Amino acid sequence: MSxxxxxxxxxxxxxxxxWEVLWSALASCGLVLFSQLAVAMVxxxxxxxxxxxxxxxxxxxxxxxxxxxxxxxxxxxxxxSAPLFVLFNILLLWGVYVFVIRRDTSSLLDMxxxxxxxxxxxxxxxxLSGDPGIVACDSSYLEEDGCKDFVEAIYxxxxxxxxxxxxxxxxxxxxxxxxxxHCPAFGTCIxxxxxxxxxxxxxxxxxxxxxxxxxxxxxxxRCINSGTLRSENPVSLNxxxxxxxxxxxxxxxxxxxxxxxxxxxxxxxxxxEWVISNFPCFxxxxxxxxxxxxxxxxxx
Numbered sequence: 001m002s003x004x005x006x007x008x009x010x011x012x013x014x015x016x017x018x019w020e021v022l023w024s025a026l027a028s029c030g031l032v033l034f035s036q037l038a039v040a041m042v043x044x045x046x047x048x049x050x051x052x053x054x055x056x057x058x059x060x061x062x063x064x065x066x067x068x069x070x071x072x073x074x075x076x077x078x079x080x081s082a083p084l085f086v087l088f089n090i091l092l093l094w095g096v097y098v099f100v101i102r103r104d105t106s107s108l109l110d111m112x113x114x115x116x117x118x119x120x121x122x123x124x125x126x127x128l129s130g131d132p133g134i135v136a137c138d139s140s141y142l143e144e145d146g147c148k149d150f151v152e153a154i155y156x157x158x159x160x161x162x163x164x165x166x167x168x169x170x171x172x173x174x175x176x177x178x179x180x181x182h183c184p185a186f187g188t189c190i191x192x193x194x195x196x197x198x199x200x201x202x203x204x205x206x207x208x209x210x211x212x213x214x215x216x217x218x219x220x221x222r223c224i225n226s227g228t229l230r231s232e233n234p235v236s237l238n239x240x241x242x243x244x245x246x247x248x249x250x251x252x253x254x255x256x257x258x259x260x261x262x263x264x265x266x267x268x269x270x271x272x273e274w275v276i277s278n279f280p281c282f283x284x285x286x287x288x289x290x291x292x293x294x295x296x297x298x299x300x
Contacts (some may be wrong), residue, residue, distance in 0.1 A: 028084035031066070032092055038065035040242035044234070051220070051241070058245040083128055083187045089246075090120050093212055096243050100236045101219045113215060116208035123201045124186070133177040133191035135166050167272050180264075181271040199261060206254050209247040216244035 039058050046054060094117040102110060167179035169189045178192025190198045219240060264271060 024079065024081045025084050028080040029088045031080045032085060032088040034068075035062055035065040036092060036239070036242050036246065038062065039245055040238040042245070043238050043241040051217075051245070054241070055245055055248060058242070059249055062246065062249065081187065082185050083124065086185055087121070087124060090117060090124070093117070093209075093243050093247065096236075096239050097212060097215060100240055101215050104219050104222050105215050109211070109215065113208070113211050116204065116211060120201070120204050120208055123197060123204060127186050127188060127194055127197050127201060130194050130197070132174075132189040133179075133193040134189075135175045135177050167270075179270065179272055199258075199265075202254060202258050202261070206251055206258060209251050209254075213244055213247045213251070216240050216247075220244075 038061050042054050042058050042061055043049075046057065049057075094114075097105075097113060097117075105113070166175055166177045168175050169179060169182050171182040172189060174189055176189045176191035178195065180190040180195060180198075182189050183198065186198075186201075188194070220237075223237070261271075263269075264274065
């Protein structure tokens with residue numbers, strides 16, 4: 001059964017043609033550049049503001065930039081992909097670090113941030129190519145236990161104890177063991193087989209973006225203290241500031257998200273189960289919220 005589930009999972013992922021993937025990659029790359037350039041206008045238009053004061057302005061600029069980028073689909077007929085959006089953001093931050101910030105970073109910190117970025121790319125590949133725990137069950141097997149379909153088999157799961165804590169994802173219509181939630185950013189379900197990897201990735205993003213923020217802050221402080229701020233390339237300096245503001249915004253919501261999942265792990269709670277038990281009428285709204293969030297960041 002596990003081989004069949006893995007095969008179905010890979011088949012679902014390979015549904016898009018290579019040309020669709022290529023155009024989606026180009027749209028995602030363009031959206032990343034467009035959103036980061038929009039945030040880079042904040043220090044250019046408000047040079048007298050402190051970095052802390054720029055932070056809420058950057059948030060107000062970044063969200064409309066993403067929503068405006070969503071309109072690209074109407075003009076070019078191609079939607080960006082959330083996993084590719086995440087991938088190109090990692091590559092952009094890594095590129096700005098290597099070509100601009102790296103010369104002012106210690107060797108130890110340089111090794112650390114390069115290792116963190118490489119591990120994030122590896123983890124992103126693993127969670128995209130891996131199986132979250134999809135369960136495929138033969139229809140005749142369900143009929144023997146008096147179940148008309150898979151949904152009836154898992155609600156309630158007493159008829160088939162082996163299907164305990166298996167849920168059907170409303171997003172991708174997959175039946176996942178240990179289903180926690182569908183992650184729009186990674187474009188996959190989070191289940192029994194990839195939950196640890198998801199937590200490691202989430203922690204890795206917090207650590208890597210915090211490290212990048214520290215390195216970029218040191219770079220800007222060095223430019224100010226040495227009096228070379230005016231002599232620096234304004235494009236590169238603005239990109240450092242914009243990517244730093246983006247990293248701070250990311251860390252703020254990721255820490256809250258990470259704390260929530262740690263709480264769920266401590267009390268053996270799944271996100272989907274918590275929503276169903278506490279907000280029975282909230283399931284549809286949560287699904288629609290996932291759709292809105294997916295559209296907002298041009299997700300899968």
